[in-house]
Amino acid sequence: MSAPIESFPNSRNIVREVLPNGVVVLVYENFTAQSVVLTGSVTVGSSLELAAQCGLAAMTADALTRGSASYDFAAISEALESVGADLDVNGSTFTSSFSGKALGEDLPLLLDILSDVLRHPTFPENEVERLRGEILTGLNYRQQDTRYRAARAFYETLYPEGLPYHLSARGTLETVARLSVDDLRAFHARCYGPREMILVITGAVKADEAIQAVRRRFQDWSNPDQPPRVRPQNPTPTQMTRRVQIAIPGKTQSDIMLGAVGPSRLDADYHAAQLANSVLGQFGMMGRIGGKVREELGLAYYAYSQIEGGVTALPWNVSAGVDPENVDLAIEKIADEIRRITRDLVSADELADNKSFFIGRLPLQMEANEGIASMIRNIETFDLGLDYLLGYRDIIGALTREDLLKAAQHYLNPESLVVAVAGPPDA
């Protein structure tokens, strides 16, 4: 007997309120734990910045918790850490997201700080300089990270110049070095606002009290200049396989990322593609790819596929870490599996197993507040409906072998993949 599906978050146990200024608040009570988790997003990302200012949105998000009108850097740190709480803000391509955790009794403090840093950041000169040094050191370090470099090369090749994912939202050594405090202030003033902001709270808190607490801190926020949400175009699929090789001296393993543009979370065949992906590189210790590359041939410690699935078409890709001598063989075997998933129907057993996997894993995914909050945030972000989970079994149950094949064929073509490899020279 699995968890009764009625016990999952749904329209009867999620309290949802839209404030007049556009902030959407969703609260789910869970008194089985002492903590409260807060997560959400504002519609501010690197898609709103100029290429010459690459990294501006991410640096702005990082700088929010470096000082605000009511809390300087030390006060934010002291207030949070003295009660064992945590709050982070991170910028990505289309949104900047925030997440926090505290004991239930400390939710008001968490909301106080969140509100102040989102609405009234001060971007102190010395703190921004310190932050810049941290980002630059991080970017420099990543230049030596084979997994990061393979992923970057993959994205740069898959998404042509001018499209949002071509550049890293973190920026480059050159652009981050040039960003000024004024740039950050102007970007915040122009882009941050309450419209379409999502705020999810789950945990040991009464829903009406949480909603009230959010209202008090966010309902008078406005920004008439807040830009409309960016609706990005999808890239044109590649016509032939393109391979990029990055040489990093002193490394002992090569990392591979290969794939194509996959579905967005909003595409009708998203679930079919996810199920096909599970067969390809997830189910039963990394699916068919793991079975071939790791278990049968012993080529890699990790080899799996994933669909990232955001508001726009993110990659459907395969990642593997292999001995430099085995790079070509691993790529060949992975491409064989992509060829197979796009040519043949999956077996009836594979379909049944993977459906069972998708439905059966829900109780574990939502055991703790983080998982529940993340699911509710996805439901709101992608407009899935509060009763999405109640119908989930039917959505997955209705998928056929043909649906999976069609989805795989739609997104993957084994003859036109982007392949990126980062490892030691002469690999």
Add this chain to the structure above:
Amino acid sequence: MSNVFRHVLSNGLVVLLKPVRTAPIISWWVLYRIGSRNEPTGITGASHWVEHMLFKGTDQFPAGYLDKAIDRVGGSWNAQTFFDYTAYYETLPAAEIDLALRLEADRMINARFDVEEVESERTVIISERQGAENSPMFWLGEEVQASVFRVHGYHHEIIGDMTDLRTMTRDDLFGHYRQHYMPNNAIAVAVGDFDPDEMLERIRAIYEPIPAGAAPALFVRPEPVQQGERRVTVERHGTTSFIQLAYRVPAATDPDWFKLELLNSVLAGTDGFGGGGIDNRTTRLYKSLVETQLAVDVDGGMTPTIDPFMYTITVVLRDGVEHQTVQNALDEAINRVIAEGVTERELERAKKQARALFAYGTERVTMQAFWLAFAENFNSYSWFEDYVQSLETVTLDDVKEVAARYLRAQNRTVGWFVPTTDAAQADAEQDEEDFE
């Protein structure tokens, strides 16, 4: 007010049961009292490799069967090898827990260790080590640890030395397995949605038929007293500099361990129990190293272990800053805590943080079961259950006293990672010296 039920079966298997009815799932762990500390030279990494082999099947559950069986019911399973143990777990919908009970009983004694599977896994494990080697901190950490422990088995990385990974045989691994995998060398823990009497009855039915084995002789060599500060430098191709300090500290059962944990919390920040952490921006080392723009990150770590281990402080230097400059600032902060101790406010904050992190860490049945097994291995599950209480009793004098006793330069190893752009060095890094 613990609701942990402890039983010892007739074959010596220790069973801990903790009903938690917050979600319809159960986590089942089996921990063996064998880890990398017990591996002599020549078979370093054997415990970890054996762990991998236990996923390669038995006659009853052939390779690949269980991966699918667990996923099919929406469960998760994995294993971990540590210095002091090797542990396996499944977290499953409560109604499916029988699968976990049966599979762990089966692979306790029936893992196949086929020669072909051993060879296939050899390259997987070498690949796992190579993946770790791509990180500069792996090289520094390995070098520091080897300098801290000249004699004790903690001196090598859990994954093992590359030379042993290339030469160990199927018989080495199978012998390691047969010597240490038996009910009287194991701890089994269930946490989740069950009735403890029914669960115990089921466990007895499945596990008591497994006979006890001859108690294994453990390879343990005590580390001699350190005779003064040790220094190591690692030079490899890269861009970022690191410093790691490692102080010799007592085992988890020593009352000083909790005092040092609170000291670490004040100095560098604590890590928590796997349910989410907190930043360390109020800590002394963050203020003296990161706020002053000497470093971009600092981290401290106390590890609960059976034998005396090490307290590490790891610093990521800001680009362009010299090692010695950071080392001086580190030493100044450490000397200050030795001379002055910590303040009451710092101590209270550390205790409150521990309470919160403990609460976060017990929200998932998987983590609760892990910590119960983990603590039972070196002492008693009550070490974990009483964790917050043990910290509460620590005083300002206690912290000052352990700072003075353990944070002496004579008791530490200083490791520097120095990045180089030297092409010849990079070439040399790819070759290993051959000794015939």
